Amino acid sequence: MIRAFRRDAIEDDKVWRILRNAWRAPSAGHLEPQDFVVVRDQGVKKRLAEAALGQTFVGEAPLVIVVCSDTRRNVGRYGERGRDFYSIIDGSFASFIILLSAVELGLGACFVGAFDDEKVSKVLGLPKEVRPIGIIPLGKPAERPRRLNRQPLERRVHYNSYGSSFSRSVKR
Numbered sequence: 609m610i611r612a613f614r615r616d617a618i619e620d621d622k623v624w625r626i627l628r629n630a631w632r633a634p635s636a637g638h639l640e641p642q643d644f645v646v647v648r649d650q651g652v653k654k655r656l657a658e659a660a661l662g663q664t665f666v667g668e669a670p671l672v673i674v675v676c677s678d679t680r681r682n683v684g685r686y687g688e689r690g691r692d693f694y695s696i697i698d699g700s701f702a703s704f705i706i707l708l709s710a711v712e713l714g715l716g717a718c719f720v721g722a723f724d725d726e727k728v729s730k731v732l733g734l735p736k737e738v739r740p741i742g743i744i745p746l747g748k749p750a751e752r753p754r755r756l757n758r759q760p761l762e763r764r765v766h767y768n769s770y771g772s773s774f775s776r777s778v779k780r
């Protein structure tokens with residue numbers, strides 16, 4: 609995750625490459641609820657930063673993509689589970705593809721999930737059934753990515769049932 613960006617604009621062909629990759633994201637039942645709002649307008653970015661609980665770096669990126677799920681496309685076939693669960697996962701897959709595509713193009717990005725849904729919806733004019741899933745600022749990195757420590761893998765992998773150690777049972 610990169611949270612400091614150079615001011616250089618991202619060329620349209622790069623934006624399209626990122627979006628074409630995200631468009632291929634999987635979705636439950638192939639219902640394709642994912643929508644992408646591409647934001648370059650400085651005023652809109654600033655308001656998104658405010659809606660993201662004041663995370664100012666959102667407004668400092670040359671480009672922001674807001675991944676949304678149109679829950680109307682999930683709810684028809686899958687009811688509540690589609691609306692409340694699949695829609696979020698579908699949007700998350702597409703978001704992760706955006707993050708990976710950014711890296712592939714030498715860009716940096718950050719998934720921002722801490723935001724006020726209603727404020728984001730208002731800023732972007734989203735219909736009420738269209739849920740914002742992630743705000744993703746992108747740009748050329750102006751910082752080196754930090755490699756954070758992770759909890760030991762052994763502690764997080766379970767074998768056959770939760771709590772049984774995989775590493776003690778299986779050779780590396």
Ligand SMILES: Cc1cc2nc3c(=O)[nH]c(=O)nc-3n(C[C@H](O)[C@H](O)[C@H](O)COP(=O)(O)O)c2cc1C
Nearest residue numbers: 609610611663718719720721722723753754755756
């Ligand atoms: C659901 C979710 C929400 C997140 N929300 C934010 C956020 O609002 N602001 C932010 O700076 N990073 C956010 N992140 C990024 C995480 O902080 C980051 O992935 C984590 O610290 C690990 O860092 P790394 O991915 O660079 O290794 C979010 C990540 C996830 C998966």
